[in-house]
Amino acid sequence: MHETAKTEAGTTLPPPLAPGIRGFASDWASDQRAFKNVSWGKAMMWIFLLSDTFIFGCFLLAYMTARMSTTVPWPNPSEVFALNIGGHEIPLILIAIMTFVLITSSGTMAMAVMYGYRRDRKKTAVLMLLTALLGATFVSMQAFEWTKLITEGVRPWENPWGAAQFGSTFFMITGFHGTHVTIGVIFLIIIARKVWRGDFDNERRGFFTSRKGHYEIVEITGLYWHFVDLVWVFIFAFFYLW
Amino acid sequence: MVNIPSSIDDPIPPAEVEDVELYHSHSWWTTYVFSQDAKVIAIQYSMTAMSIGVVALVLSWLMRIQLGFPGALPFIDAERYYQFITMHGMIMVIYLLTALFLGGFGNYLIPLMLGARDMVFPYANMLSYWLYLLAVLVLVASFFAPGGPTGAGWTLYPPQAVLSGTPGGQDWGIILMLVSLILFIIGFTMGGLNYVVTVLQGRARGMTLMRMPLTIWGIFTATVMALLAFPALFVASVMMLFDRLLGTSFFMPAIVEMGEQLKHNGGSPILFQHLFWFFGHPEVYIVALPAFGIVSDLISTHARKNIFGYRMMVWAIVIIGALSFVVWAHHMYVSGMNPKFGFFFATTTLIIAVPTALKVYNWILTLWRGDIHLTLPMLFALAFIVTFLNGGLTGLFLGNVVVDVPLSDTLFVVAHFHMVMGVAPIMVVFGAIYHWYPKITGRMLDETMGRIHFWVTFLGAYLIFFPMHYLGLLGMPRRYYEMGETAFVPPSAHTLNEFITIMALIVGAAQMLFLFNLFWSYRRGKDAGGNPWRATTLEWQTPTTPPPHGNWGKDLPIVYRWAYDYSVPGAAEDFIPQNQPNPDRISREHMS
Numbered sequence: 116m117h118e119t120a121k122t123e124a125g126t127t128l129p130p131p132l133a134p135g136i137r138g139f140a141s142d143w144a145s146d147q148r149a150f151k152n153v154s155w156g157k158a159m160m161w162i163f164l165l166s167d168t169f170i171f172g173c174f175l176l177a178y179m180t181a182r183m184s185t186t187v188p189w190p191n192p193s194e195v196f197a198l199n200i201g202g203h204e205i206p207l208i209l210i211a212i213m214t215f216v217l218i219t220s221s222g223t224m225a226m227a228v229m230y231g232y233r234r235d236r237k238k239t240a241v242l243m244l245l246t247a248l249l250g251a252t253f254v255s256m257q258a259f260e261w262t263k264l265i266t267e268g269v270r271p272w273e274n275p276w277g278a279a280q281f282g283s284t285f286f287m288i289t290g291f292h293g294t295h296v297t298i299g300v301i302f303l304i305i306i307a308r309k310v311w312r313g314d315f316d317n318e319r320r321g322f323f324t325s326r327k328g329h330y331e332i333v334e335i336t337g338l339y340w341h342f343v344d345l346v347w348v349f350i351f352a353f354f355y356l357w
Numbered sequence: 358m359v360n361i362p363s364s365i366d367d368p369i370p371p372a373e374v375e376d377v378e379l380y381h382s383h384s385w386w387t388t389y390v391f392s393q394d395a396k397v398i399a400i401q402y403s404m405t406a407m408s409i410g411v412v413a414l415v416l417s418w419l420m421r422i423q424l425g426f427p428g429a430l431p432f433i434d435a436e437r438y439y440q441f442i443t444m445h446g447m448i449m450v451i452y453l454l455t456a457l458f459l460g461g462f463g464n465y466l467i468p469l470m471l472g473a474r475d476m477v478f479p480y481a482n483m484l485s486y487w488l489y490l491l492a493v494l495v496l497v498a499s500f501f502a503p504g505g506p507t508g509a510g511w512t513l514y515p516p517q518a519v520l521s522g523t524p525g526g527q528d529w530g531i532i533l534m535l536v537s538l539i540l541f542i543i544g545f546t547m548g549g550l551n552y553v554v555t556v557l558q559g560r561a562r563g564m565t566l567m568r569m570p571l572t573i574w575g576i577f578t579a580t581v582m583a584l585l586a587f588p589a590l591f592v593a594s595v596m597m598l599f600d601r602l603l604g605t606s607f608f609m610p611a612i613v614e615m616g617e618q619l620k621h622n623g624g625s626p627i628l629f630q631h632l633f634w635f636f637g638h639p640e641v642y643i644v645a646l647p648a649f650g651i652v653s654d655l656i657s658t659h660a661r662k663n664i665f666g667y668r669m670m671v672w673a674i675v676i677i678g679a680l681s682f683v684v685w686a687h688h689m690y691v692s693g694m695n696p697k698f699g700f701f702f703a704t705t706t707l708i709i710a711v712p713t714a715l716k717v718y719n720w721i722l723t724l725w726r727g728d729i730h731l732t733l734p735m736l737f738a739l740a741f742i743v744t745f746l747n748g749g750l751t752g753l754f755l756g757n758v759v760v761d762v763p764l765s766d767t768l769f770v771v772a773h774f775h776m777v778m779g780v781a782p783i784m785v786v787f788g789a790i791y792h793w794y795p796k797i798t799g800r801m802l803d804e805t806m807g808r809i810h811f812w813v814t815f816l817g818a819y820l821i822f823f824p825m826h827y828l829g830l831l832g833m834p835r836r837y838y839e840m841g842e843t844a845f846v847p848p849s850a851h852t853l854n855e856f857i858t859i860m861a862l863i864v865g866a867a868q869m870l871f872l873f874n875l876f877w878s879y880r881r882g883k884d885a886g887g888n889p890w891r892a893t894t895l896e897w898q899t900p901t902t903p904p905p906h907g908n909w910g911k912d913l914p915i916v917y918r919w920a921y922d923y924s925v926p927g928a929a930e931d932f933i934p935q936n937q938p939n940p941d942r943i944s945r946e947h948m949s
Contacts, residue, residue, distance in 0.1 A: 144566035146916070147373045149557040155477040159554045162584065166546060169588035173632060177596060177607065180628050187623065272604040272620065279622055283605035287596070324480045325380045 160335045164342045171346050174288050175353055181280035182357075190276035192355050195264070210355050213256045214347065217296075220249035221344045224337045231333035236310055239333060243307035246340065250300040257293050261286070285354065292350055295343045299336075306336050369563045369915055377474050379907050391487075393479035394906055395464045398486045400797070402460035405486075406453050407872070409493050413448035414865050416441040425858025427839040435838040436524040439508030442836060444500075446511025447534070450640065451541060452493055454782055458647040459545070459583065460489060462789060463552050463576045465797070469896035470570050472561025472914040472936075474907045476551040485551070488544025495537040504528025510836065512633060515608035515626050519601040522614070531601055535594040542587045542594075552580045561895070563916030567671065568935070568946075570894050570920040571664065574671050575650020578678040579643045585682070586639035593632035600624070630692055634685035641778050642681040645745075646674055648785035649716060652738045654920070655788050656720055658892045659735035660727030661931050663921035663945050665719045673712035673719075680709050690758050691765045699758040706756035710749070717746055728924065728931070732890070733807045737788030740815045741781050748777025751826065766836070769829025772822045780818045787814070787871070794875075795889045799902045800882030806874040810867050817864035824853045891932050894920050898934050919946040 132138035143149055150158060182189055193206035200208065227242035264285075268275045274282045309315065309328060318327040382388040392398060420441050423433045433441075464482070468475050476482045499506040508524030509517060509531060521527040525534070556569070556577040569577075596607040600621070608629040609621035657664045664670060686694060686702040720742055729735065751773040755761045764770060787810070794802050829835075832845055840846055888897040900910040914936040922933040927943050 141565070141567075146370060146563050146565045146568075147558075147560050149566065151373070153558065155554055155558050158558050159478065159550050162553055163546070163550055166550075166584040166588060169585050170591055173589050173592035173635075177592065177628060177632070180625060181607065181623075184625055185623055271599065272606070279606050280624070283599065283603075283607060287599065287605075291595075324478070326378055 154329075154331055156331065156335050157338070160338050164338065167342070171291075171349070174291060175349065178280075178284040178288060179353070181278070181284055185278040185280060188277040190274060190278070190281050192357070195276065195281075196260075196355060207355060209256060209260055210351065213253055213260075214351055216249050216256070217253050217344050217347055220246045220253070221341055223249065224340045228334045228337045231310070231330040234316065234330060236313055236316060239330075240307045240311040243303050243310065243333065243336075247300045247303035247307065250296050250303065250340075254293055254296050254300070257289060261289075288350060288354065292343070292346060295346070299340050299343055302336055303340070306332055369917065372562055372913075374559075376913065377477075379474055380479055381906070391483060393475075393483045395468050395476045395479065395482060396797075396904065396908075398482055399461050399464035401486050402456055402464060402489065405490055405493055406457040406461060409448055409497070410453040410457075411868075411872070412497070413445045413453060414868060416445040416448075418862060418865055420445065421858040421861040423838065425855040436505075436508055438838045439510070439836075440506045440524050440530070443508050443511055443513075443534075444496075444506050448496070449779065450511065450644070451538070452496065454644045454778075454786075455545070455583070455640070456489060457786060458644060458782070459552065459576060459580055460486065460548055462572075462647060462651065462793075463580065464548070465793070466572055466896060467552055467555050467576060468559075469796075469899070469904060469908055470573050470894055470920075471556065471559065471564055472895050472909070472916060473555060473559045474909065474913070477554045477559050478551050481547045482551045485544045485546075485548030488540055488547065492537045492540035492544060495533050495540060499525070499530050499533035499537075502529035502533060504530055507531040507534045509534075512637070513597070513629075514633075515597060515600065515624075515629050516610065516612055516621075519597065519609070520612075520614055532598065535598045535601075538594045539591060539598075542591045545583060545587060549580045549584045552576065553584065561914050561916050564935075567668065568916060568919045570650070571653035571667070571670055571674070572647070572650040572894075574674050575646040575648070575653075578674050579646040582639045582646070582678050582681065583643045586636045586643065588636075589632045590636035593629055593636070596632075597629065627689075627692060630689050631685070634688045635682075637688060638685040639678075639681045641774075642677055644778055644782050646678060648741065648782040649674060649677075651789045652741050652785050653716075653720065653723075654894065655734045655738040655785075655792055656723050657921050657923060658792075658890050659732050659738070660724050660729045661923045662723055662727035663923055665722035665725075666715075667919065667921065670716060670719055673716050676712045677709060680705060680712075684709065687756055687761070690761045696758075703756055703758050707753065710753060713749060717742060717749075732791075733802070733804070733811060734788040734792035734890075736808075736811050736815075737784045737791065740811070741784040741788065744776055744784060744818070745781040748773055748775075748781055752777060764829060766834055767829035768825040768833050768835050771835045772825035772829060775822050775825075780822065784815070787811075790875075792890065793896075794878070795885030795902075796896055796899075797903055798879055798882070799885055800878050801885045801889060802878045802882060803874050806870055806877075810871045810874065813867035814864055814871075817860050817867065820860040821857050821864060824857055828853060891930070893918075893922055893932050893934050895935050898936050918944045921945070 132142055194204075196210055197204045197206040198208045199205075223242050223246045227239050227246060230238040230242060264282075269282045269285070271283045271286050273279050309319075310330075310333065312319075315328050315330045315332070320327055380393045382392065382394075387393075389397065392401075419430065419433060420438060422430055423438055464476070467473070496506075502525075504525050505528070506525055507513070507518065507530035509526065513531070513534070517523050517526070518531055519526050523531075525531050556573060560569075596605075599605040600607055600609050604620060606621040606624035608626050609619070609624040610626065611622045612619045653664050653670060684702055684706045686698060687706045690699060690702075751769070755764060755770065755773055791802055791807060794800070828850055831847070831850055833840070833850060840851070885902065887899070887902045890897070895914055895916070896904070898914065899905075899908060916935050917937060917939045918933065918935055920935055922928070922935075922944055924931045925933060925943055925945055927941075933943070
């Protein structure tokens with residue numbers, strides 16, 4: 116039988132793990148928690164994101180199927196997504212700016228998480244609001260892009276340049292992603308408000324759940340935000356660069 | 358056997374998480390209606406699922422009456438018939454079985470069997486139920502919408518699903534169906550995340566993954582699968598909704614309807630089939646795996662013997678779950694496919710038979726020389742094993758491309774899937790309700806009514822579905838409103854069809870007896886006590902029956918052993934609860 120070790124505080128430590136694959140397996144299967152030091156909320160967000168990955172995966176696979184099996188020409192993205200600035204058609208300029216904005220917002224989000232764990236209430240809230248602002252900018256530019264395409268005659272069921280599936284997949288996938296960003300912006304604002312008010316410093320209870328909030332929620336929101344960014348990178352690559 | 362060698366998970370580790378703060382309701386509304394208690398949510402899920410299940414049962418009666426006695430009920434015309442087929446299939450598969458196994462049994466059993474106070478996020482859990490109810494209501498609304506519910510068949514294949522020739526195709530039917538599915542998936546995701554995180558992160562001290570009852574393993578694996586498979590249905594539903602409402606052409610090819618060229622162009626109906634079956638095949642196991650798990654526990658408890666090969670059983674569940682994601686195109690052999698894909702999907706399909714057969718052997722070896730009590734749960738468990746074996750064997754026929762192609766779209770297929778994912782899981786549902794009803798209400802279900810229910814259901818189901826195999830081999834097609842004068846169908850087949858219809862009516866009536874029993878026993882059933890089956894798992898060790906809010910009173914249970922310490926030599930009784938300390942090191946845990 117293994118001796119149980121006593122720590123200074125008097126709590127009992129679990130016995131050492133067996134070497135090799137057996138120890139690996141029993142570590143994973145050990146009692147109470149499969150992922151040690153991972154809170155319920157964080158575990159839930161990760162599993163949700165896994166499920167959401169499958170949704171975006173299915174959307175993108177459907178788009179690729181449509182694009183590869185079409186018998187009529189697919190509109191050329193670098194012409195469709197060009198902006199006329201100062202008399203020059205600049206391909207993909209808007210989308211480049213949008214991508215830059217969104218990736219930047221991931222940076223501010225990461226900083227918000229860091230200040231959250233330092234319990235720096237104000238900096239956290241400001242950085243979260245900045246992230247939300249960048250996210251809102253992204254969505255607005257997307258709305259601008261949609262408007263431009265719609266005025267040029269792109270509809271979900273047809274467009275002037277080729278396969279009808281171009282419009283349908285474009286509006287569906289960017290729309291679904293834009294919805295994710297919008298939901299993220301709303302949550303960022305809600306959490307930023309709670310941070311600003313000091314809910315996590317004085318352990319105020321949630322309105323619906325009656326549970327105490329923690330600064331970890333900033334990180335969990337961040338996980339979602341980074342995921343939405345990452346998905347955008349794939350949409351950008353498969354839709355605009357292909 | 359008596360002296361267990363020391364193991365790495367021997368001493369009970371200290372608590373890693375502080376005890377949860379529960380939401381305490383203060384009013385009748387938040388206690389019984391907008392409840393955040395998993396047990397109440399479980400009962401809400403189960404009652405809603407069974408209510409909508411009765412609708413599906415009545416629809417199956419109507420279909421059978423039309424097939425056995427064409428024209429007997431004049432209001433059933435061809436369109437109605439297809440609507441009944443569609444709604445019957447959709448309700449049974451998704452709104453009854455999925456909701457009952459995961460939303461019902463999952464909610465009730467996961468926290469109790471794992472020694473948790475509740476699900477990890479009770480509020481999201483509550484929302485899950487209300488979205489499910491909304492999905493059901495939207496589905497029911499389609500019966501009253503102009504044009505009635507969709508008649509596209511439960512697979513909703515495009516292009517026909519959104520064309521005017523199909524009932525509900527250009528009316529409200531298909532729209533409400535798709536909206537209902539989308540709501541169901543969103544609601545299920547909220548619940549499913551809860552189940553998975555509770556199993557992974559919310560267990561009691563001493564409850565290692567390899568000490569969980571197989572019921573939990575089944576529900577857990579099925580939930581993980583559902584979280585990965587439902588996205589495909591979600592995407593397919595959204596895209597078809599756009600095809601129907603916006604006139605996009607995701608699934609709609611260029612098509613001429615009633616001499617008129619539709620504006621759709623260039624879509625791929627096969628893409629829908631891939632998305633649908635990427636969900637649809639795992640769905641079979643989303644229903645089957647909880648049944649596998651529950652039946653293992655029923656057999657072990659009522660045969661007073663530890664489950665044979667526990668670790669093997671766990672791995673079989675996980676492997677079946679993983680394999681079921683790479684077999685989906687065996688539903689599409691007749692859709693036209695590269696023969697090499699047919700070979701691949703046939704091979705993976707047949708490989709699933711290996712872990713499945715292993716489970717059947719282990720159930721039989723658990724029964725072998727056990728102290729078998731022929732209680733109602735045991736009877737249903739035994740019925741499950743034979744039924745599942747039966748349906749599984751015809752699955753081997755249909756998994757082969759060359760055998761499947763001639764049998765496709767005949768009653769043979771209907772017989773197969775009703776046996777394997779209709780009757781078999783329903784047997785487990787019944788067994789489980791007879792088993793856990795005493796814990797939920799504190800009273801036993803009436804034995805006499807239960808036995809009548811069992812024998813009529815079990816024998817009746819065979820009398821319904823066995824002859825269908827024969828009819829299918831004759832070539833009698835499925836989904837036909839009536840056969841008419843068909844040369845290859847002999848008169849005896851029509852007589853058989855009448856017989857099947859009569860049996861279906863009788864079996865359906867027996868379910869009414871069951872529902873009556875549920876209500877009757879709630880007031881008048883025999884007092885059950887805390888642990889009527891003398892079972893080891895934690896839910897039977899609660900301080901009061903039914904378990905209180907928070908399940909365990911002041912102190913959370915500590916788990917000292919696996920869930921299958923039945924008839925352990927040297928023990929005072931023939932069962933040792935999981936939370937009984939183990940100073941003498943009496944257990945059979947490491948024997949399997």
